[in-house]
């Protein structure tokens with residue numbers, strides 16, 4: 001059995017290792033190195049440019065917290081734009097909301113979609129067959145510049161800010177996303193692990209604050225993302241969306257009538273409570 005290890009140098013002189021027990025798919029696409037491998041403890045794992053993206057065992061945590069916090073924060077989300085999200089997990093969770101009428105998903109790399117549909121079908125399930133979903137293979141930066149469409153929710157499920165993802169963390173991109181949101185619209189992106197990335201999410205919050213009136217980070221812990229809790233950053237032009245009473249969230253969650261494994265209204269509310277180090281500019285700055 002091939003026990004080559006896939007390690008991820010976390011940029012702070014420690015790394016995590018995965019036993020790569022069987023490689024199911026490996027390709028250098030136009031945009032990145034793609035690998036899907038099997039690991040007895042985690043099931044199937046998707047890695048892009050040697051960074052773990054998602055694993056069979058814990059993908060539900062990330063995708064539920066990414067989808068349901070904004071979608072239960074919005075009073076009636078009908079149109080959603082997903083940026084990236086090539087594994088299909090976020091698309092799956094967004095489509096569980098009965099109010100959602102259309103989901104456009106703009107993914108730059110068709111090879112990621114192909115690899116995940118073929119070797120990790122338990123993530124996307126039948127999301128791509130849902131008549132409400134519309135997969136667009138394109139650079140999201142180009143798409144957001146050219147589209148006339150507007151959305152109730154925009155979810156930017158990109159890789160970390162390198163290569164084709166880098167521009168998706170720029171003030172100009174945030175401004176275009178803001179313009180592509182309907183009144184009361186919500187934008188969320190994934191901002192990695194503050195313990196490792198330090199100031200990154202703080203800069204994202206500052207930049208989003210230039211075009212949105214309310215911006216806040218919320219956290220969750222995905223076991224295979226090394227370095228502790230990760231944060232999402234949520235932004236909206238309407239007040240009262242981010243700090244909703246748990247009773248309101250609970251009413252909407254109950255009405256949606258679907259079961260979750262990580263998300264619930266109390267977890268939603270608590271996710272916005274951050275440890276001091278995640279908001280201490282000096283500590284974060286020291287970690288670059």
Ligand code: SAM
Pocket residue numbers: 031048052053054062083084085086087106107108109112138139140141157158159160163164165166168190
């Ligand atoms: N769940 C992962 C995580 O936790 O970071 C990320 C989900 S998904 C695998 C990230 C996707 O972003 C990849 O499929 C990548 O191809 C896509 N992506 C990167 N830059 C992009 C761009 N400019 N436009 C559209 N998709 C992009």
